[in-house]
Amino acid sequence: MSITMYQASVPQFIRMLGNLKGILEKAAAHAASKKIDETVFLGARLFPDMFTLTRQVQLATDFARGTAARLAGLEPPPVEDKEQRIAELVERIDAAIGYLQTLPAAQIDGSETRQITRTVRGQARTFTGLVYLIQYALPNFYFHTTTAYAILRHNGVEVGKTDFVGTFA
Amino acid sequence: MSITMYQASVPQFIRMLGNLKGILEKAAAHAASKKIDETVFLGARLFPDMFTLTRQVQLATDFARGTAARLAGLEPPPVEDKEQRIAELVERIDAAIGYLQTLPAAQIDGSETRQITRTVRGQARTFTGLVYLIQYALPNFYFHTTTAYAILRHNGVEVGKTDFVGTFA
Numbered sequence: 298m299s300i301t302m303y304q305a306s307v308p309q310f311i312r313m314l315g316n317l318k319g320i321l322e323k324a325a326a327h328a329a330s331k332k333i334d335e336t337v338f339l340g341a342r343l344f345p346d347m348f349t350l351t352r353q354v355q356l357a358t359d360f361a362r363g364t365a366a367r368l369a370g371l372e373p374p375p376v377e378d379k380e381q382r383i384a385e386l387v388e389r390i391d392a393a394i395g396y397l398q399t400l401p402a403a404q405i406d407g408s409e410t411r412q413i414t415r416t417v418r419g420q421a422r423t424f425t426g427l428v429y430l431i432q433y434a435l436p437n438f439y440f441h442t443t444t445a446y447a448i449l450r451h452n453g454v455e456v457g458k459t460d461f462v463g464t465f466a
Numbered sequence: 467m468s469i470t471m472y473q474a475s476v477p478q479f480i481r482m483l484g485n486l487k488g489i490l491e492k493a494a495a496h497a498a499s500k501k502i503d504e505t506v507f508l509g510a511r512l513f514p515d516m517f518t519l520t521r522q523v524q525l526a527t528d529f530a531r532g533t534a535a536r537l538a539g540l541e542p543p544p545v546e547d548k549e550q551r552i553a554e555l556v557e558r559i560d561a562a563i564g565y566l567q568t569l570p571a572a573q574i575d576g577s578e579t580r581q582i583t584r585t586v587r588g589q590a591r592t593f594t595g596l597v598y599l600i601q602y603a604l605p606n607f608y609f610h611t612t613t614a615y616a617i618l619r620h621n622g623v624e625v626g627k628t629d630f631v632g633t634f635a
Contacts, residue, residue: 299468300578300596309600343512343620409469418628427469428634431478436631439608440615447616451512459587462605465597 302368302409303402306430310361310438311397316463317357317442318390324454325383335383341448352378353445354386357438358393364434367415368408368426369400471537471578472571475599479530479607480566485632486526486611487559493623494552504552510617521547522614523555526607527562533603536584537577537595538569 328335339351348356355378366373373396380386408426415422417433424433446461497504508520517525524547535542542565549555577595584591586602593602615630 299470299575300474300600301468304596305469305474305600309604312601313605343616344622347619406468417634422634424634427473431469431474432481432634433631435478435604436482436608437627439605440612440627440630443609443612444616446609447512447613450516451620453513458606458609461609462602465586465591465593465601 301402301406302426302430303405306368306434307365307397307400307402307405310365311394312463313438313442314358314361314390314394314397316461317354317445318387320446320449320454320456320460321354321383321387321390323456323460324449327454328383336381338449338452338454339381339383339386341452343444343448343451347444350445350448351380351386353441353448355380355389357441357445358389360434360438360441362393362396364430364438365397365400365405367413368411368430369404370408370411371400470571470575471595471599472574475537475603476534476566476569476571476574479534480563481632482607482611483527483530483559483563483566485630486523486614487556489615489618489623489625489629490523490552490556490559492625492629493618496623497552505550507618507621507623508550508552508555510621512613512617512620517613519614519617520549520555522610522617524549524558526610526614527558529603529607529610531562531565533599533607534566534569534574536582537580537599538573539577539580540569 324338325335328338340349342349359376362373376389380389411426413424413426413429415424443461446456449456493507494504497507509518511518528545531542545558549558580595582593582595582598584593612630615625618625
């Protein structure tokens with residue numbers, strides 16, 4: 298008995314991106330109700346040399362799309378990093394979810410032994426699909442989704458861990 | 467072809483807890499070199515109603531131990547929340563890693579269909595092992611490890627994402 302590479306990746310990326318979208322929508326509503334310029338949130342970071350909220354959200358979508366695509370033996374379609382508004386980040390998330398939904402489970406299943414080469418810290422690195430997903434992709438994906446949440450929380454947006462973890466299937 | 471519940475959980479918990487230990491050790495060294503009382507870091511939080519660094523680390527170890535134990539059909543041994551120093555949190559991490567290493571892969575494999583009941587937001591909730599691991603345990607584990615990192619980063623400790631994600635098997 299076992300689980301599939303698809304079960305361990307795509308449906309959870311879709312769920313977490315949906316949760317991130319909900320968190321961003323709460324931030325937009327908070328900004329509107331407090332008459333805060335929402336770009337203050339988008340440019341916020343936890344330390345001067347950390348990434349902004351916008352970049353954290355971009356990276357979360359990129360890790361989800363890129364991971365799923367490479368497990369399926371594809372390259373993800375390129376996306377321009379140009380979002381200036383929360384609504385545009387929400388559109389980026391919706392597009393990522395839409396892309397993930399196009400990937401058939403059968404194309405990802407069995408990818409645990411697929412060779413996947415990525416540039417990590419400036420060096421080409423070849424992973425098996427299993428190591429790529431469990432050791433590289435999931436920690437990075439959760440790192441950026443959690444940091445996006447933490448930036449908004451740190452800036453007073455009223456969200457909680459339930460918004461982050463979501464409801465269960 | 468597929469992966470096992472063990473592959474998707476225990477070895478990665480062990481790796482990430484080891485990375486978290488390294489991050490805490492850097493924080494202790496930073497505190498010592500800057501003559502900062504390390505308990506300032508331990509009590510730090512990103513917002514007044516968020517958990518402190520100490521609590522984030524406690525929860526990260528608890529999610530790792532608890533998840534692995536329950537997938538194996540066990541209850542994790544109780545641990546007292548009493549750490550007052552970084553070195554004590556490092557000991558807690560070491561103990562969690564030691565516990566995880568006692569769990570045989572064969573006892574966790576096949577747990578994707580095991581029924582696991584947890585109290586979530588005050589309500590009893592029964593999961594399959596698969597949903598418990600992928601939708602509940604991993605997001606919570608990564609949430610607390612990332613937030614621990616973010617608290618230290620926000621307080622000027624010089625760590626990077628490499629410290630968080632670690633090196634690859």
